[in-house]
Amino acid sequence: MGGSRWPLMARAVETPIEVILKRRLYAKETWIAIAGLAVYLALTEFLPILFDSFTSNHKTTPLESND
Numbered sequence: 001m002g003g004s005r006w007p008l009m010a011r012a013v014e015t016p017i018e019v020i021l022k023r024r025l026y027a028k029e030t031w032i033a034i035a036g037l038a039v040y041l042a043l044t045e046f047l048p049i050l051f052d053s054f055t056s057n058h059k060t061t062p063l064e065s066n067d
Helices: 017-057
Strands: none
Touching: none
């Protein structure tokens, strides 16, 4: 129900609202999952690499002098 291999065209009007709302819900769930994965990867994979490269480039603290 609500799905076929061909373009909707006139059948788009006949598609039940429940099917449309369910598809929208699945789309939102997918984007939330993708955003969660992006945040997880940023915190666990990319942030440690950036932090390590930042700390290796800046061995002195801003309060120390380079004299």
